[in-house]
Amino acid sequence: MDVAVIAKEIKRDDLLQMYYYLRLTRALEDRITALYRQGRIVGGVYTSHGMEAIAVGYASALERDDVIAPFHRDMGVFLIRGFTTGEILAQYLGKRTGPTKGKDGNVHMGDLKRGVFGFVSHLADNLPVAAGAALAFKIRGESRVVFAGTGDGGSSRGDFHEAMNFAAVRKLPVVFFCNNNQYAYSTPLHLQMAIPNVVDRAKAYGMPGEIVDGNDVAAVYLAAKRAIVRARAGEGPTFLEFKTMRMHGHSEHDPAKYVPRELLEEWKKKDPILKAEQLLKQLSYGDEPYFQEVTERVKGEVEAGLEFAEQSPLPEGPEVLEGVFAESAGSY
């Protein structure tokens, strides 16, 4: 991206804030991966390693009363929406103090009060749900938007189609995105679709689409802003395809031997944190000592979070029976 454009379009503080969230995401997920390898976290662990810029970029472009239906590799969303490292680690450790109180694990967390929908493993399931939230905003005449995404694999599902079509027909204030990280578990793109770009589908729904460098936090932020402005103005949905690469396995148990080494080597050079640091240096917003300071700071936040999570109680068995039905409804 043109540095001059970025300097003009994005405030210095916002960029530095995004850098901080990139670093915090990386540190938190690296810690989670280590805990998984030590057997202290059980079950699935799906990281955004090498893709942190997507969640950090788009979540930073939204207003606080907008709603997000994140992809399962969007840890940055939770951090930006105020989930503490302690809460998140409690979630991964199955503790009662996690957002789901142990009812669900890992990134399957959400909170209506913070405008983040709980992820559903059935990919693309939250896209119609996101369209419905946007419908509520439209019905009530509010200028709020919804940001909702899935992956390249999820774009094959019917719910992807049904959501995009409905949102376009009713010009709903929703932005759909695809985290195209080139592999759905082990399935490469050419076995997932017969088109070169997921965004090619956008025109079939009558909505504009854009291909964005998903490893460039500034590019993600600016593309998200454009789509958000459009949605807020009542012009309807936009589809954003964030091109990136999944640098870890599907879950941390998966060595991903099906991914060619050279491909990973190539993408390693495009690491979003590396890119962000280059940008900050070019803009003279940050230098090596500053990056070091942020890296140390987030490490401390992660360790403090882990201490909280480890000291938190596990749920008691009979708590399984709680919460099947709601006693009252909420809203956001």
Next chain:
Amino acid sequence: MATETTQKQQEFSYIEAISQALDEEMARDERVFLMGEDIGMYGGAFKITEGFLQKYGEWRVLDTPLAESGIVGAAIGAAMMGLRPVVEMQFADFISCAFDQITEVAAKNHYRWGAAVPMVIRAPFGGGIHGGPFHSECPEGWFFHSPGLKLVAPSTPYDAKGLLKAAIRDPNPVIYFEHKFLYRRIKSLLPQEDFIVPIGKADVKRVGNDISVITYGAMVHLALEAAQTLTNEGIDLEVVDLRTLIPLDKETIYSSVRKTSKAILLHEDNKTGGIGAEIAARLAEDCFDCLDGPVVRIAPPDTPVPFSTPLEEFFLPKTGDIITAARKLAAY
């Protein structure tokens, strides 16, 4: 009943009761809105929402694309944002397209991450109308097995109106099974004042001493007919109308069976794995010591609902089946 009250009451059909409930709830609460296929301009396949578009406008009577999963998903999103969507499945059969959204998203959201989903899905179900395999199904068994949903199935205009109002006011996802055969075939008095029929309460439609017939939907009327015939033979049937399938009113079921010591479970959904199977198991577990005869199930065979008249007549339970079963059971 006081004469004064009777004068205020008027007879309405089952289908009118449903329309009234929707109209009154929409007038009472501006958060309530309708979505579905052909419900606006056309007034719905069964004309339940005729005139609603003119009265409430296109954003509260929303004609949707033909996409059941997308519609239900959107309703979930709107519900979480504080609206009260009522989705019309054109036929209950088509609910299978939305199965995933209902069972994985609507049913689990509150349990997983505390997000209540106050929505209603109206599902016109049941046979006897020459609908064939795709317009006659009783799909309640699929959802009976999914924790987090409430299921209701009224048999009279009074219950139809009162249960729909209760469903709309409930903070949980409710599937409202309305029986198409009953739409224009039965009428009853409806009070002018606002009323609800509480979810979770069965109703003894006929008090009797010898055998409990436990049923719901259109089958309630068959049971009442059979009871009439059997009076002459000195067999006194008690007819328990479940009205709500989840949460099941075990108290009313058990107290009836403890009194009569004999039970017939009657439903229009096919036999294997149906609601009758569950109640039979519950009776075996909890009321074994009060049973004086085998628990009997009357239900269609395990086939799709056939089209041709003799086939459908053979398929559906008949008054004669209940009479035969009751005579046998009375001999114990």
